Amino acid sequence: MKNASTESDHKRLARYILARYGxxxxxxxxxQEFNDVHSGSCGQCWANVAAYVYDLDPYKRANSMHNAYTNPIVYHDQSWYGFVTLQQSHNRVSSVDYWLTQYNAIPPRPILEDEANYEDIIPWYGGGTITPKWKTRQSAWQSQIAGTFGFTYGAQGIWWACYTTLDINYNCGNGSDARAWNTAIDFPVGEQMSFMARFWTSFEWWLLAPDGDAIIWSSAPNNTQKPYQKTDGNNRTLVIAYLPLQLNGTIYNGTVRNLSPTGLYTSQWFNPRNGTYSIIDEGWMPTKAGLWNIPSQPTSTDDWIxxxxxINGPNALPNFAFGASIRSSSNRNINQTSNKAVDGDLGIYWQARDAQGFSNSWLAVDFHVNITFNKVCIIEYDQRTTGYRIEYWNGTHWLIAYTGFTINHEGIIFKAVTGSQMRxxxxxxxxxxxxxxxxxxxxxxSIAT
Structure with a gap:
């Protein structure tokens, strides 16, 4: 649609489709590509039609418009615009920032990568050459690691229904470029999409979000082959990173940050080409500062996850104290304050004033909402403590949850209590x-048994 003169016709068609399939x-x-300026598309006209569909739909189902490859951030503030439909286009490599730009847009919208590097797509769409298979796979993984909720795989011979290689249609290709559907269904990257699906569904993928601070990449490109990662938040009990293939064959180097210094971890490489795992290490602990250096990839000319x-049982659950509000009876100086006890860094610490001594020194964590807890880990210097109490605030009074003498660094377990503060x-x-x-x-x- 190039201008508003046919908008009413498109609305009439939309009304029929809604009645037929609603x-x-x-x-x-x-x-198709509402913002394709090269063909003179009237983007606002299409937006009016999309809004019309949303207004008529009694169920107010998810609604979007198919972008051209220019990746505009528009209509995010419109109620009818339920999700972003992106088109990276074909035979194209992009930095992960292409998807992160949409992910970080305000107000946020769910993102679908709907058309990116269809496998073996003909030179007409592939910039003069057939799109290589690694680009198809890379688009899928990059878009997922950058926060999209889905990826639409396409292949030459399937995206446009080509029944034989002799079909007379420029979308089906000619000669050696032609692909029929019964060949395309056996393309390797099509199978690799099932590996990717099994990988993400092996854990609660919806709890992960892009996390630019989780890994400091010290030897990696900042271009289309830029690695990136997503995590489950500050506790980082799960970190997933995609390392695209290095076009020059170098190795990615980096350091994972803010892991729990008391946690036990396992690390693996996942091969997106055959769906197999290889163990890097099991049962390891990060440094006292919560750091872990990424080892060399199995090969330097392939992509890896x-x-x-x-993995260490209850500690794999969220640490409610991490980064929480905390106060203390006293601080020895400005470098040994109470917040040092909940920052995940074993290289620094809280200490009470010497004049106060042990008797009645305390640390109090404010969760701001009621939580249930039954385990506290206290990592202290030199096992100095010979007596202590763990208390919780029930909204009216401080109540005793546990009384002990020496501190067990493996954790103190007691009957579960519920409160908005713990001290x-x-x-x-x-x-x-x-x-x-x-x-x-x-x-x-909360661990299932």
Whole structure:
């Protein structure tokens, strides 16, 4: 649609389609390439049609418009615009930033990569050559790691129904470029999409989000082959990174950050070409600062997926104290403040003033909402503590959850309690005052048995 003169005709067609298919579970995608300026497409005209469909749809189902490859950020603030439909286009390589730009747009919208590097697509669409297979696979993984909710795979001979290689249609190709559907269904990247699907569905993928701070890449390109990662948040019990193939054959180097210093982890390489895993290491712990250096990839001329997962039982659950609001009875100086006990860094610590000593020194964590917990890990210096209490705030009073003497660094487990705050009161010890590297709070009762 190039101008508003035919808008009413398109609305009439849309009304028919809605009446015909509206009883089925469906989504609506309006237009082919609504913002294709080269063909003179009237983007606002198409938007008016899409809004019209949304207004008529009694179920207000997901609604979008199919972009051209220019990746515009438009209509995010419109109620009818339910999700972004991207087209990276063909025989094209993009940085992961192509998808992150949409992911970070405000207000946010779910993103579907709907047309990217169809496998073996003909030179007419592939910039003069057939799109190589690694580009198809890379687009799929890059878009997923950057926060899209889905990827639409396409292949020459299938995206346009080509029944034989002799079909007279320029979309089916000619001569050696032609592909028929019964050949395309056996293309290798098509099978590799099933490997990708099994990989993501092997865990709760919807809990992960792009996380640019999780890995510091020290030897990696900042172009189309830029690696990137997603995690499950500050606790980083699961880290997934996609390392595209290196066109010059070099190795990616980087350091994973903010892992739990007390956590046990396993790390694996996933091969996206055959769907197999290879173990890097099992049962390892990061440095006291929560760091882990990424080893060399199995090969330097292929793409790889790095998977890091915390495995040590209850500690794999969220640490409610990490980064939480915290206060203390006193701080020894400006470098040994209470927040050092919940920052995940074993290289720094909280210490009470020497003058206060052990008796009645305390740390209190404010969760701001009620949580249930039954395990506390206290990592202290030199096992100084000889007496302490763990208390929780029930909204009215401080109640005792546990009373102990020496601290077990593996964790203190007690009957589950619920409160909006938790505190540790030190009652006796050896030395000047308590020194606490880290304080962690967990709910191990939520583990399925």
């Amino acid at each position: 009883a089925y579970p469906t989504v609506w995608i309006t237009a 790095l998977k890091i997962q915390r 540790i009161i030190f009652t006796s010890g050896i030395g000047y005052s308590p020194i606490i590297y880290e304080l962690e709070v967990y709910d191990s009762t």
